[in-house]
Amino acid sequence: MPECQKNLFDIPSDVTYLNCAYMGPLPNETVVAGQRGIQVKQHPWSMPTANFFPDVVRSKALFASIIGAKSDDISIAPSASYGIATAAKNLVVKKGQSIVLLDEQFPSNVYAWRRKARETGAEIKFAKRRDDYDWALSIVEFIDENTALVAVGHVHWTDGSVIDLAKVSRACKAVGAALVIDGTQSLGVMPFDVSLIQPDFVVTVVYKWLLGPYSYGYLYSAPKRQNGIPLEENWITRKGSDNFAGLVDYVDDYGPGAERYDQGERSNFALTPMAIASLELFEKWSVHAVADYLENLTDKAADAAITLGLSVAPKQARSPHMLGIRLNGQDPQAIAAKMAVAKVIISVRGTAVRIAPHVYNDEADIDRFFNVLEDCLRP
Ligand SMILES: Cc1ncc(COP(=O)(O)O)c(C=O)c1O
Numbered sequence: 133m134p135e136c137q138k139n140l141f142d143i144p145s146d147v148t149y150l151n152c153a154y155m156g157p158l159p160n161e162t163v164v165a166g167q168r169g170i171q172v173k174q175h176p177w178s179m180p181t182a183n184f185f186p187d188v189v190r191s192k193a194l195f196a197s198i199i200g201a202k203s204d205d206i207s208i209a210p211s212a213s214y215g216i217a218t219a220a221k222n223l224v225v226k227k228g229q230s231i232v233l234l235d236e237q238f239p240s241n242v243y244a245w246r247r248k249a250r251e252t253g254a255e256i257k258f259a260k261r262r263d264d265y266d267w268a269l270s271i272v273e274f275i276d277e278n279t280a281l282v283a284v285g286h287v288h289w290t291d292g293s294v295i296d297l298a299k300v301s302r303a304c305k306a307v308g309a310a311l312v313i314d315g316t317q318s319l320g321v322m323p324f325d326v327s328l329i330q331p332d333f334v335v336t337v338v339y340k341w342l343l344g345p346y347s348y349g350y351l352y353s354a355p356k357r358q359n360g361i362p363l364e365e366n367w368i369t370r371k372g373s374d375n376f377a378g379l380v381d382y383v384d385d386y387g388p389g390a391e392r393y394d395q396g397e398r399s400n401f402a403l404t405p406m407a408i409a410s411l412e413l414f415e416k417w418s419v420h421a422v423a424d425y426l427e428n429l430t431d432k433a434a435d436a437a438i439t440l441g442l443s444v445a446p447k448q449a450r451s452p453h454m455l456g457i458r459l460n461g462q463d464p465q466a467i468a469a470k471m472a473v474a475k476v477i478i479s480v481r482g483t484a485v486r487i488a489p490h491v492y493n494d495e496a497d498i499d500r501f502f503n504v505l506e507d508c509l510r511p
Contacts, residue, residue, distance in 0.1 A: 133281055134302060134421075134425070135171050136188065136240070136492065136493065136494040137417075137434065137490065137491040137492055138308070138415075138492040138493075140161065140206055140276075140492070140496070141158075141160065141241070141328075141492045142157070142160060142162060142163075143157060143159050143492055145242045147477065147499075148304055148475060148476040148477065148493075148497045148500045148504075149477050149492070149493070149497075150476065150478050150479055150487040150488060150489050150497065150501060151479050151487075151488055152340060152453070152476060152488045152489065152490040152491065153292075153339065153340060153341075153453075153454055153479065153486060153488035154340070154479050154488070155319060155339060156339060156340045156341060156342070156343040156344070157343070157414060157492070158343065158344075158345070158406070158410070159343055159408045159409070159410060161410075161412075161452075162343065162344065162345070162406045162409040162410045162415070163459070164409075164414070165405040165408065165409035166345065166402045166403070166405065166406040167362075168405065169215050169400075169401045169402035169403070169404070169405045169406065170401075170402050172328055172401045173225060173401050173402070175468065179375075179401075181376055182284065182398070183401065184368065184398070185291070185346040185374060185399070187399070187404040187405060188208065188394075188398055188399055188404060188407060190408055191201070191208070191404050191407050191408050191411070192206040192207075192208070192350070194376065194407075194408060194411035194412065194414075194415060195350045195411060196352075197415065198319060198320060198324075198330075198411070198414060198419060199315075199319065199324055199325065199326050199334060199352060200324075200325035200326050200327050200388070201326050201439055203389075204293075204388050204389025204390065204391070205326075205352050205353060205354070205355065205358070205360075205389055205390055205479050206350050206351070206352055206389075206390060207348075207350070207351045207353065207390045207391065207392075207393035207394045207395075207398075208348075208350065208351075208394045208395055208398040208422065209349045209350060209351045209393070209395055210347050210348065210349065210350060210395050211240070211347065211349060212238075212240045212316050212335045212336065212337050213240040213243075213244065213489060214335075214349075214363065214387070214395060215333065215335030215336075215349065215350075216240060216241050216244045216245075216283070216312065216314065216335055216391050217244050217363055217365055218351055218353075218360075218362065219244075219283075219312045219332070219333035219335070219351075219359060220244040220247070221250045221360070221363065222360035223248075223280065223310050223312075223332065223359060224252075224280070225243075225248055225249070225252045225254045225280040225281065225282055226252060226254070226280065227252055227253035227254065228253065228254070228255075228278065229252075229254045229278050229279065229280035230254060230256070230257050230274065230278055230279050230280065231232055231245045231248065231254055231255070231256050231257045231279075231281055231282075231283065232240065232257050232259060232271055232274045232275060232279060232281070232282040232283070232284075232290060233245060233256060233257070233258055233259070233282075233283055233284065234259050234261075234267060234271070234284050234285070234295070235258045235259060235260050235261055236261075236288070236290060236412070236482065237284070237285070237288075237289075238257075238285070238289045238314065238316070238317075238449065240314070241285070241312075241314045242281055245283060252352065253489045254280060254444075257274045259271040259273075259274055259284075261288070261293075264298075264446070265293045265294075265295070265446065265449035266449070267284075267295040267296070268287065268295055268296035268300050269286065271300050271303070272299060272300065272303045273306060275300075275303040275304065275306075275309060276307060276430070277486040278411060279307055279309040280309060280310065281304075281309055281310035281311065281312060281332075281456075282300060282304055282309060282310075282311050282312070283311075283312040283313075283314070284297075284300065284312075284313065284314070285313065285315065285316070285317055285318060285453060286313065286315060286317070286318035286319075286322055286324060286451075287317050287318050287322070289316075289317045289481070290456060290481035290482050290484065290486065290499040291454065291455070291456025291481065291482070292317075292430075292445075292450060292453065292454025292456060292480045292486070292488070293445050293446065293449050293450065293456070293482050293484060294449055294450065294451050297324075297331075298328065298329065298331045299314065301329045301330055301331070305330070307352050308462050310331055310332040310333075310422045311329070311330070311331045312331065312332060312333045312334075312335075312342065313329070313331045313333070313334045313337065314335055315334050315336040316336050316337050316340060316341075317340065317341065317347075317454070318341070318343065318345075318451065318453075319341065320341040320342040320411075320414055320419060320422065320451040320484060321341045321419070321422050321423055321426055321451075321452060321490070322419070322423055322451055322452060322453065322501060323419050323420055324419075326345075326352060326354070330354070330359070331352070331354065332353070332354050332356075332357050333352065333353055333354070333357060334351070334352035335349065335351050335352075335353065336349055336350055337349035337438055338350075338407050338410060341453065342407075342410055342411065343410045343490070344403075344404040344407045344410040344411070345402075345403045345407060346386045346408070347403065348400070348403040348404075348407050349506035351390070351393055352390075353390040357390075357432060358389055358390045358392070360392075360393075362386075362392045362393045362394075363395075364391075364395065364396050366396040366397075366398075367379055367386055367480075368394070368398065368399065369386050369391050369392050369393075369394050370382075370383050370385065370386060370399075370452075371383050371385040371386065371387055372380065372388065372482065373387070376382050376390045398472070398481075406440070415437040422491060423452040423453070425491060426453040426489055426490065426491075427452035427453075427454040428495075429489045429493060429494075429497075429498055430450060430451075430452060430453065430454070430487075430489065431447070431453050432454045432495060432498050433489075433498050433501070433502075434447070434450065434455055435499075436498065436502045437455075437457045439447070440502070440505075440506065440509075441460065442457050442458060442459055442460060443457070443460075444456065444457055444458075453488060453489065454486060454487070454488045455486070455487050455488075455491070456481065456482075456484035456485070456486050457484055457485050457486075457487065458483055458485075459484075459485065459509070462509060464480040464483060464484060464485045465480050467485060467505070467508050467509065468480045470508040471504050471505065471508055473503075474504045474507075474508075476500060476501055476504045476505075480503070487501060
């Protein structure tokens with residue numbers, strides 16, 4: 133996938149969209165799949181009951197291949213917070229133990245742990261951002277025999293600085309602490325393999341980097357975590373649920389693997405085919421190729437920022453797809469608002485403007501960003 137894929141999207145030529153960390157645009161194919169899915173529901177008399185099953189299986193298989201898992205390890209979750217809540221419900225935390233998170237972590241991966249800490253008498257420790265951006269070192273300094281779990285992302289959502297998960301995982305394994313990963317800001321655009329990192333749970337939504345619909349995502353559970361208690365007890369996750377006539381012959385057994393954690397109405401007839409259409413693109417491109425393509429763009433942006441005297445994270449701390457640029461004391465909100473008028477769309481997180489390109493961006497977008505930024509920075 134060496135070329136820009138803008139032709140697969142409906143992005144006007146005067147818009148420079150560098151804000152995928154906020155919301156990914158839907159590829160045209162995904163929109164068509166969603167429209168077809170809505171039409172299925174428009175005419176339910178021609179909809180076979182079989183529609184409830186094969187698309188879910190395909191959707192799980194596509195996501196599993198992105199993280200090196202098996203389909204049976206995957207459940208459908210409507211949000212990252214749903215997946216995190218499932219993990220929190222099923223991980224044992226004892227009084228006096230600690231839960232390690234990152235400073236300024238996204239709230240969906242904080243509130244569930246605050247509740248867990250309140251309910252169990254555990255303590256939350258927030259690993260600090262260091263000047264050299266070595267998050268793993270900050271995290272590992274907190275890990276000891278008293279650590280119940282670590283719940284972090286692969287990158288910090290505000291600026292894309294990378295967390296060395298292999299190092300964090302080794303430290304967790306050494307003391308028997310669980311590891312929960314929020315992959316929302318990295319899966320699809322950064323290689324990640326569950327067999328290397330060996331996490332207990334991984335959550336992601338698809339509406340950002342996986343270019344899918346809103347309210348649709350996945351939860352990976354390690355095989356040893358697949359006999360837990362789901363957040364909901366829905367009919368379709370039970371063994372034999374494809375026999376609609378027999379649904380009132382209640383059964384205690386769940387379907388295989390992590391199926392028990394699937395959200396209610398997991399077969400959503402519009403969102404499932406949309407997620408499939410988007411993930412099929414990643415299957416075609418490969419995550420490695422996407423990461424390489426984006427790394428070229430963010431490197432170019434980082435070089436240009438440094439030339440302008442602005443500050444960015446050093447190369448070894450940067451992810452391929454996100455770059456926080458600090459503006460030497462200029463108000464990032466005011467700059468982003470001015471840039472939006474010129475249809476250059478970025479976000480502000482903390483004290484940085486954050487650019488977040490995807491496969492529909494090219495070098496011309498990075499040039500345009502800096503031309504407009506220079507104009508906006510002029511007094
Ligand atoms: C790191 C991270 N996790 C999760 C989410 C979304 O969480 P939820 O699906 O609970 O709304 C976001 C949204 O910006 C995010 O940046």
